[in-house]
Amino acid sequence: MGGEALDLPLDDTPASRFLAWLIGGLVFLAALACAVAVLAQGAIDRLAERPRILTVALPAVDDPAEGEAELARVRAALEALPGVAWTVLVSQEELDKLVEPWIGRASAEARAELILPRLVDVRFQPGVVPDLEEVTRRVRAIAPAAMVDETSPSGGALEEVARRLRWIGGGAGLLVLTVLVVVVVLVTRASLDLHDETVDLLRLLGAPDRYVARQFELHAMASALRGGSVGFALALGTILGLVHLPALFGTRLVPAVPRPLDWILLATVPVVAALLVTLSARFAAIHGLARLR
Amino acid sequence: MSAGSDTRVDGDRSGRAILQLHGVGMRYGSGDEVLRDIDLTINAGSFHYLVGPSGAGKSSLLRLMSLSAAPSRGNVVLFGRDVALVDRDELGRLRRRIGVVFQDFRLLDHLSAFDNVALPLRIGGADEEQISSYVSQMLGWLGLAERMEAKPAQLSMGQRQLVTVARAVVTKPDLLLADEPTSNVEPARVERLMFLFSELHRLGTAVVLATHSRELIRRWPFPVLHLERGRLIRPVPADRTAAE
Structure with missing residues (x-):
């Protein structure tokens, strides 16, 4: 029922x-x-949420003191950008490794003669998508010949x-x-x-x-x-x-x-x-x- | 009244026609017509017996009246609506006003006696409380109170027939069509069934009851529709049919 x-x-x-x-x-x-x-x-x-990295290339300058001051200003400007975790100057060893495929393993004297740009890696907070144009604009206000590229590791x-x-x-x-x-x-x-x-x-x-x-x-x-x-x-x-x-x-x-x-x-x-x-x-x-x- | 003429009969109190057949013929497939030139009016609250020899077309006529078959010619008007012209929903509404006692019972084997009787109420959207009350009352009155939960296979032929009758009348239909409703029922219960049909008739239901039983017609005299070889020959007074 x-x-x-x-x-x-x-x-x-x-x-x-x-x-x-x-x-x-x-x-x-x-x-x-x-x-x-x-x-x-x-x-x-x-x-997609992995931290994004931009690399700023600052052309070499003759005066080391002037170069240090410019680098400090650029890093300060970059670290003031929203979403930036930190910036780091790429070490000489890493620069050597970067150029090694082109010039081979050179002696210290030979490397010293090379005029290499100074590279600054800018690491963003996870999930933050960097505005490449804005970063470039900020950097070029200090160093007009600077180059900015994204160098985030690819998902591959x-x-x-x-x-x-x-x-x-x-x-x-x-x-x-x-x-x-x-x-x-x-x-x-x-x-x-x-x-x-x-x-x-x-x-x-x-x-x-x-x-x-x-x-x-x-x-x-x-x-x-x-x-x-x-x-x-x-x-x-x-x-x-x-x-x-x-x-x-x-x-x-x-x-x-x-x-x-x-x-x-x-x-x-x-x-x-x-x-x-x-x-x-x-x-x-x-x-x-x-x-x- | 000759064959094919409009067959109006007594037993009608309101005079309002609820079922009209005009020049109706019916055949199964490409065979000969099993019903021919049927003109018939059934009025609200009337009671008719439908008699005739086996094969005369009684069941076919009941099938036409219950809208389970369509005429091959002529037209059927039920509750004022030409059934050939109504849509599917309207057809369902018309069918819900008819109670049918099938000769072969047509009970659903997987349902209990209670649920078989409850079927038309559920289809009509009655609530379960109402269903429980009506069905229990009906089955109790027919002497099946103890068998409500039994499946049709667990019931005797007579009990199955009573369940079929209960299913047909539980909604208090406007038109009750019964095909040999007393044929398998023990004599003591025939009395009860005929009282039930008479009560429904008294309350306004038009009843058409197909039967072979002269005893039935003699004891409960109502007008008779006589079918012979597919033709409705004339209304026969009850006393004469009984005498025959």
């Missing part, structure tokens, strides 16, 4: 009975695909791989959700055909299409909640395993750890799946019922 049972025995057919399992499997795959996408996005975000191959993984993960997630919709539509249509006599009876009793469609909708939603919960739990276990287990052995399989926002995004996968399943079942049932008078 009390209306718990559906008017249509939708669990009686194999297609309907296995719907929860199918949904569980697809939610598992969708969650994994989305995890790849969000972890890749996390890696991209972290790379890791960033490129992360970008590709983000698209692959997102695309795979969408593909799996599309398959989920197709499966639900096919199962609903098959169930509608299998239960045509009961559907006919409900309609003879005056049931409008939305009432009959609601039966399929409720069954699909229950299957989505059951299967989706199991599929998502398994996916979570897999993700946590991939992220944390290798750490026990001192290695790392996944180059990023999910952030709180990533978990929230992942948690939307079963919710979106349940919503899609419910709407697909409703659409398929309404469409199928429209064929009947």
Whole structure:
């Protein structure tokens, strides 16, 4: 009593009975695909937040005292800029290493004869994007021939791989959700055909299409909640395993750890799946019922 | 009154036509017509028996009246609406005003007797409290209070028939169509069923009851619609049918 049972025995057919399992499997795959996408996005975000470095090249001057004074003014001007963490004068050893590919390993006398610019590295706070033009303008107000370049270390191959993984993960997630919709539509249509006599009876009793469609909708939603919960739990276990287990052995399989926002995004996968399943079942049932008078 | 003419019969208190069939013919697929030239008016609050030999078209006529089949010609006007012209939602609303006792019961095997009877109320949007009250009352009155939770497979044929009747009348429909509703029911309960139908009739429901039972017609005399080879031949006075 009390209306718990559906008017249509939708669990009686194999297609309907296995719907929860199918949904569980697809939610598992969708969650994994989305995890790849969000972890890749996390890696991209972290790379974007690495401290940016500008290098200011001040041409050599004849008078060392004048050079020291100019350098001090430039560094003071740079350190007054918002977001600058610190500035440092590139040491002679580092300068030697920089020119070594061009002049080879030269003697101290030979190096002394080279007129090299003085280089100042300007390191910004993480996440701060330097305004190259503004920095250049400030520096040139003191040293008109100064050059300013960005020398931040590149994200390199890791960033490129992360970008590709983000698209692959997102695309795979969408593909799996599309398959989920197709499966639900096919199962609903098959169930509608299998239960045509009961559907006919409900309609003879005056049931409008939305009432009959609601039966399929409720069954699909229950299957989505059951299967989706199991599929998502398994996916979570897999993700946590991939992220944390290798750490026990001192290695790392996944180059990023999910952030709180990533978990929230992942948690939307079963919710979106349940919503899609419910709407697909409703659409398929309404469409199928429209064929009947 | 000759075949094909408008068959208006007694048993009508309000005189308001709720069902009209005009020149109706019906065939299944490309076969011969099983109903021919049916002109019939059923008024609100009337009571008719529908009689005729097996294969005369009684069930087909009831199917037409219950909107589970469409005529191959002619038109059916139900509650003032030409059913060929109404949209799907309106069709549902019209069907909700009809109670049907199917000869083959058409109960849902996975539902209890209670839920089978509750079905039209749920479809009509009644609240669960109302449903519980109406259904329990109805099944109790029909002697099935102890069997409310039983599935159709656990019920005898007679009990199934009573559940079918309960489902048809629980909404107090404007039109009740019953196809051999007493055929499987034990005699003591036939009395009860006929009292139920008579009460509904008294309260304003138009009843059309298909039967083979002359005993029924004799004991509860109401006008008779006689079908023969798909034609409605004439209204037969109840006393004459009983005598036949």
